[in-house]
Amino acid sequence: MSLSMYEASIPVFVRMLGNLSTILAKAQANAEARSIEPKVFIEARLAPDMFPLARQVQIASDTAKGCAARLAGVEVPSYPDTESSFAELQERIAKTVEFVQGIQAAQLEGSETRIVTLKMRTGDLTFPGQAYLLHFALPNLYFHVTTAYAILRHNGVDVGKMDFLGGV
């Protein structure tokens, strides 16, 4: 059975969103144990001009749902980016996973060459589906999940590499 666009996207997204959920649950428990206001973590940044934790989670969600939808040729669901608590971030992840899991392998057949256009501030970006998945969506997803992890590690949350990789 050869590698498919489906295997390289949907199960990867589901797994990494699940790992992000685990990491956030550990952060919430850590905040409670150390009597730290949850917003301290949710608004934490690694640099003044980097996004805070909540935005990292929202962009990880956007990357996964956007890629799954575009490769399948269906409309990208729009979420309002209003999450400001761990419970709301967990809901955001859960609804993203639900959407992504709803995409079937048959919908991604031939998506290697499906043309994907992204509207960026700097203009349109156009890719064949395979380049979009491998060189844009996956690096972006991993970038934002890793940055969420790094923000929390920097703030003393006891997460480890196995939480990031999940179930190895």
Place this chain on the structure above:
Amino acid sequence: MSLSMYEASIPVFVRMLGNLSTILAKAQANAEARSIEPKVFIEARLAPDMFPLARQVQIASDTAKGCAARLAGVEVPSYPDTESSFAELQERIAKTVEFVQGIQAAQLEGSETRIVTLKMRTGDLTFPGQAYLLHFALPNLYFHVTTAYAILRHNGVDVGKMDFLGGV
């Protein structure tokens, strides 16, 4: 043309190692411009019990060369992990790219099901090649390149998302 193990690995590794090289070059220039001793960046960490920048680069290299070699069924080249300057880190990246680029598409044919065994401190980890690539090697590579980026951003180096993604 359907997605292949080669396309999902070798060009991704080469691209991300190239982006890591660009990010380190910007860090070196930034250190010079701000009269900061390069070791300050090279030894910087996001948490006391996380690896410093140099080790992040070494592990990114290890992940790429290890995955390329194991999927191809050839010996993993061993590098001594002695880099302590930007020039040495750039050499490490360059020799990794050279090794990875030497792996041909034909060597990865059928590697979806090739059994890969990793010797970990906690015991052996065994995967079919596809799961090893998608759920272990790629997340690890992105984790360490993102963490290198985050260490530098946290230290005020003017790198941006486009440096991380490379040539989008």
